[in-house]
Amino acid sequence: MNVSVVLFTSDLRLHDHPPLRAALRAADEIVPLFVRDPAVDRAGFAAPNRLAFLADCLADLDEGLRQRGGRLVVRTGDTAGEVLAVVRRTDAAEVHMAAGHSAYARAREERLRRALEADGRRLRVHDAVATVVPAGEVTPSGSDHFAVFTPYHRRWAARSVRTPLAAPRTVRVPDTVGSEPLPTRAEVASVSEGLAAGGERAARRRLTNWLSRYAASYEEGHDDLAADATSRLSPYLHFGALSASEVVHRARAKGGAGAEAFVRQLCWRDFHQQVLSARPEAATEDYRPRHDRWRRGAGAERDLRAWREGRTGYPVVDAAMRQLAHEGWMHNRGRLLTASFLTKTLYLDWREGARHFLALLVDGDVANNQLNWQWVAGTGTDTRPNRVLNPLIQAKRYDHDGAYVRRWVPELAGLGAPEVHEPWRLSGEERAARGYPDPIVSLADGLDRFRRARGGD
Template sequence: MTTSVVLFTRDLRLHDHPPLRAALDGSRAVVPLFVRDRAVDAAGHAAPNRLAFLADCLRDLDAGLRERDGRLVVRSGDLVEEVCAVVGEADADEVHMAADVSAYAHRREDLLRAALNARGCRLHVHDAVTTVLAPGAVTPASSDHFAVFTPYFRRWGERPVRAVLAAPRRVPVPDGVGSRPLPSRRDLPGLSPGLPAGGESEARKRLTAWLRGGITGYADHHDDLAGDATSRLSPYLHFGALSAVELVHRARRRGGPGAEAFVRQLAWRDFHHQVLSARPHASTLDYRTRHDRWRTGAGAEEDVAAWKNGRTGYPIVDAAMRQLRHEGWMHNRGRLLTASFLTKTLYVDWRVGARHFLELLVDGDIANNQLNWQWAAGTGADTRPHRVLNPTTQARRFDPDGVYVRRWVPELAGLEGRAVHEPWRLPGPERAAYGAYPDPVVDLAEGLDRFRRARGLD
């Protein structure tokens, strides 16, 4: 019997954790390790909201381990160096970790394996820890990945999902392995005021409440902006405080149209992960180029600033952008329409929007964020790449009474009914009463014409 190291990355939980279970089955002791990777900071991914949520997750993980006679070892620096140092301190001969899909994750795995092999230590990388199915588990006959969701979902639904693993009862950790103090969100400035609490304990409470009630109406109400009828579990999935495998099993046991619609969204998440795994460049380059000549210069910069600050003059867009800034989260329908507005109505590069979202989103995930932005921009997997979401039409459909707009754009709270969606149409004196709210940055017809000409659609 030996000692193993379990390297936690985006799998910060004890329930349904294949690397931890495998390590405990084959070793007399385990070192649960998290490394605050300086390469992540250097790449600009250390956003305050996610760091705060991460701190919550780590503290909760440590508490869960201590209930099981263990503890979390936290290090900071070069990931490969820190893992090797812990291996030496613990005299470990195995390291277990979850597979991931980004280009950096692939490089990290290769470097870590080479360094551990040089020490006579084996690296075990486990699939289906952060996703339901591993990328590449289902592929079409003519390619290494699916480029269209519907056929992927058909095959995805036919594959068996592995069983859920129970949380361990005991995690014996050897003495003599040093750790840095656990981080705390109290030490972080610039957080969104409405940022949710992180951690597996909070995640499981929210999951239980969601399965008891919210999931039933999900199929009918998930696009209702004012109703806020989504699960809000995406941050916990991003950090692995919840297992996507467990969510699929529990939703299917619950059954019904709502559960089926929810499982479909988990399949979308897997779809994006398998695309990025096969095409890592899609995090920064067009998955399917349209040869766009995106707007730049002072005018574009002014439009981007208005978009970021929720001052475009289109209330539904501004409401969603203000929700993002306040909560570090945005309703999925809001994400679609704000992304379409930036890339197609304003004709600004999708990477500008993706970067802004990653600066604020607590669930900011490279696969989902970048590929959803590409979907909205028409450079991704959308089979209708030139569709443009009209914000006024979207507002009337998904916020018909204007409740969502009034919640986030208080300057317009006095407007009744659907007038709140088009304040620029108010008669002169009445419009003057709402002068604190700006006029539209662009006429929708002009924006559509500019986009169509740029794409050569006229």
């Protein structure tokens, strides 16, 4: 019997999985393989929340394969070495995997290709598995990528999206290849208490429920912090427990302005992937340098610590940071306003914020995390690099009655608007009794400092 290997990376699903279906067409038996590579830890990608969610995803993938007569094979070690060992053990001719776009993913792919070709085997890399449109397929004239979202979205939206593939009915795995025990969530320390459950089945349930209940009102309701009406699908998309192409198809089948506004958010994911694919250095360097002289020293460290802990004295900022700590996830509007507060009100380096987010976010994706941070900081693709989000205006607009703040900042429980957003209106005695800090900086001072540093309005 001929054998193919399917190397799973950030595509932990059975539905709409092009590498899996190609391997099944090419061979009588396949080896569904996942390698726990220590290089991922060294690269800083293996945060506790993502490791716990990954364990859920792997367990769910294994269960889905077993229902179809197969199983997941897990190995630990260098990816190229472990894949080569499985290939030799099973005499597999081909390895199928999804394309990656980060510098790490591309280097891993190249190492694996060289190792397999030196052994007389073939690596087949499949595009449009993690994204709707492959990273390099929508480009402007005279450049390798779009640097502004709107023209990219116009071209992206006009593209046809491939028809999602059904999950296979049967998977046959050779008996000769062994597996390590699957990791479990219980093995991971320091996991956020409210972290959601991972896995394809959880992802598909969430998608179906959200489309039926919230998609129609997404356009007008997605920024409402307290309503919590966003899809919360980002962790599942990050791990590939859900296909972005299938989500686009199902959202468009639902129809309406809300569904199309949601599809636009999926376009942002592809947009950032194509930027990072063309400019991998943007993961750590300014995409468009503004010659910032970010604050350093003891005062900057104090402010950074207050921001991380949700103790800035601005309730909506603190609420969002505490949601992040508790759930390993944050509402998108919260991400925007906390990032603006750090980079423009406190004038601290966006890399500090991006590092903290990656340490906690279960959907911590290098392309989307780093490039969203750069967008807010004004060093990325935003066409208005000096815009500043005022947290008070943001709070009144997107948490008008204070329900979101009261949910995450218990020191302010029982307060109504406007005191819940401006607790400095309370008497000094009441503020002291509640134990909530005063603002670490006035908004006027922060804005003035930022404008002077950037050299203009």
